Amino acid sequence: MSVRGGREGTDAVSKEFVIYNGRRVVKGWPEMIQAAQLELTVEIGGVTYQRIRYGDEPDDWGADRQPCHDCAAIKGQFYVGGCDVECCPVCGGQVISCSCGFDEPD
Numbered sequence: 608m609s610v611r612g613g614r615e616g617t618d619a620v621s622k623e624f625v626i627y628n629g630r631r632v633v634k635g636w637p638e639m640i641q642a643a644q645l646e647l648t649v650e651i652g653g654v655t656y657q658r659i660r661y662g663d664e665p666d667d668w669g670a671d672r673q674p675c676h677d678c679a680a681i682k683g684q685f686y687v688g689g690c691d692v693e694c695c696p697v698c699g700g701q702v703i704s705c706s707c708g709f710d711e712p713d
Contacts, residue, residue, distance in 0.1 A: 630679040636687075640678065643685045649696065651707050656696040658685050664694035 623634040648655045662670030662682035670682035678690035686693040693702040 628674040628679050628681045630674050632679050636679065639687050640680055640684065643678075643680070643687045646685060646688075651695075651697055659694040659696055660685055661692070664692075665699055666694070668692050 624631050625634050625637065626632075627637040627640070647658060649658050650656075660683055661668070661675050661680045668675065674681045675686060675690060675692050677692050678687040680686050680690070689703075691701065691703050694700070695702050695705040695707050697707040698705050
């Protein structure tokens with residue numbers, strides 16, 4: 608995804624924003640969060656794994672205090688694909704930096 612929920616890119620002045628989960632996000636982002644809730648599993652190396660919800664990962668990313676700083680998911684929700692906080696169900700690291708071959712949901 609080129610536009611992130613909590614980030615304002617270089618063309619942010621031309622974007623419309625809404626408040627969702629207590630965060631200012633690009634208009635249309637709430638639908639991305641809602642769609643992410645339908646993606647319960649991920650395939651890694653030909654094996655299907657349950658995705659890890661915000662707040663269920665081993666590291667404390669603040670789910671009890673605030674929405675995800677990157678994608679604006681709240682505790683108990685799945686991250687939006689490409690979120691820099693999402694936890695890999697294989698290695699426990701961040702999906703964006705692990706080498707497990709995580710395939711983002713379509």
